[in-house]
Amino acid sequence: MNITEYTPFHAPETLYALNEELIAAEDLRGSNMLMAFTGFSDAGHVVTQISGELKEQLAGEPVAVFDIDQLIDYRSRRPRITFTEDHLSDYRAPSLVLYRMVDALGTPFLYLCGSEPDLQWERFSLAVLGLVELFDINLVAWVHSVPMPVPHTRPIGATVHGNRPDLIEGISAWKATMEIPAAVGHVLEYKLAAAGRNVVGYAIHVPHYLSDAEYPPAAVAGLEYLGAAASLMLPSERLREAGRAVERQITEQVEGSSEVATVVASLEKQYDEHTEGSARRSLLAGDNDELPGADELGAAVEAYLASRDSGPQGEDGTDIG
Incomplete structure (x- = not known):
């Protein structure tokens, strides 16, 4: 047996619970999937803003809810909780959920978002690939952001990668060959491409001197790239105003x-x-x-x-x- 082609001891399907009704929904067959994970480089809080806007502006129904306890190291990335005078409130538990959403034009799509897993990346990747196969996803598009030495007075740039030349060519302003620390999105993109699935990723360039604060223009750019790639009308007006x-x-x-x-x-x-x-x-x-x-x-x-x-x-x- 080729050691690189092993079967995990635990099936990836045990990582999540499925909504059986939505699995049977025909309008999700051949749809597009968007992905965004917090926990990696979220310069300008781009991923956080995009996820917040999509979940607040578009009605989302959980299709698959991942068992976060299997995937997160709570002691190295402690969740936030609020101490209010004499009691605790607003415990922000980590989550990782695949939602069914509908854009402004009535087009359904899938959105996988939440905390980047600390553990079991191979099982998680197999689980996501299985869901992509289950719904026969047409295109997977994901977004993250990186700090760059660029001025805020110029258009927001992006580094684009994937296996769809029509979505890549002529966009990237920064091109290089280097070894970088991988995010789970990179691993998923690599494995999706190897499986012959259409996939594209966007690394939004955030001025390095603004990377620690929320920078809405970069989040708007991320939404525009995702919307254009997946042919979706995504909400961005509130972020534009901000x-x-x-x-x-x-x-x-x-x-x-x-x-x-x-x-x-x-x-x-x-x-x-x-x-x-x-x-x-x-x-x-x-x-x-x-x-x-x-x-x-x-x-x-x-x-x-x-x-x-x-x-x-x-x-x-x-x-x-």
């Missing part, structure tokens, strides 16, 4: 700090040179194709974060920027 407010506050902060204004101008120059220059250059590269110095970027980030400590706040009391 993005406009955030952009105004960022502009005020930049204008109030010469250090931040200088680094933003430098990033704009680098971005524009890359856009107009050779395709061989990366957005990460400065002159002579060298990465920006840690001191240069670090000083800019520290200056920005320092300004954010005393900067304006959003309606929920969190810092903007």
